[in-house]
Amino acid sequence: MTSFYDLKPLDAKKQPYDFSQLKGKVVLIVNVASKCGFTKQYADLEALYKKYNAKGLEIIGFPCNQFGGQEPGSADEIASFCSLNYGVSFPVLDKIEVNGNNADPVYVWLKSQKSGFLGFSGIKWNFEKFLVDANGHVVNRWGSITNPSKLEGDIERALKDVKA
Template sequence: MSSATSFYDLKPADKSGESFDFSTLKGKVVLIVNVASKCGFTPQYKGLEELNKKYGDKGLAILGFPCNQFGHQEPGTQEEISSFCQLNYGVTFPVLKKIDVNGDNADPVYKFLKDQKAGLLGFRGIKWNFEKFLIDSDGKVVGRWASTTSPASLSSEIEKYLSKAGNKL
């Protein structure tokens, strides 16, 4: 089990190593994705940024967590990762500090997410880059999708939770 008792207790490191306090996300719908720059799914950055542009001012927050645990597809430094995201996909949502999502050194954010929402057949581990978790405006993990799920296909789920939170679409 993760030590966090609620989503809003989590404080992962941002790309500069500073604390990113999830309590600042209260009232927002949050999409969390483990990302990588050299993956077959890397073009999903484009779709994630499109969701960010479409819903960012309507209450959606997207957070990317670079991870090098799958095929060593995120070998870059924090600076290289940020530069890649900006130059290739125009990413404006936060891409936080590179972390582990599985194993003994898994970041508390991912321990919490996996505790709250198991994957297919109860599997808790993250299978690959670009797995997606949706957190509602009350901090409850309400959805989990595999890498193969396109960001655009999450629009109706995102809209459902934005509406529940009272956001105008």
């Protein structure tokens, strides 16, 4: 993979979700889980999505069960949980692994572009966030403890490059 836009992860129905459709948009990618202490961040992610989607922000959630088994459900169960509990309207794709030999290519690429705290490249826990600008470059990465509402300034700066 040479570009963000070459990536084609699977959606919740196991169909390719071609990242080329995201050209010109700012994208926030988050590994999510339904039974995590950070799960309440879904509400703030949805608030960001509602506020900035029309201006060019896309948010994509990737369910992951690698951290404490906190995302055990099927794709339908995850979708139902997100919708009923948090009104999630942004795409939540197929469940993946973010670390190790079976890490999804999206996360292999993201981690290669921006290391985490103290240079650690691996994902430490659920709800790590990557911000990709309108040109497909990772501009920032935040750990689980950073609430999505704290990302607004970075999102607004990235959105200045979006062509209306």
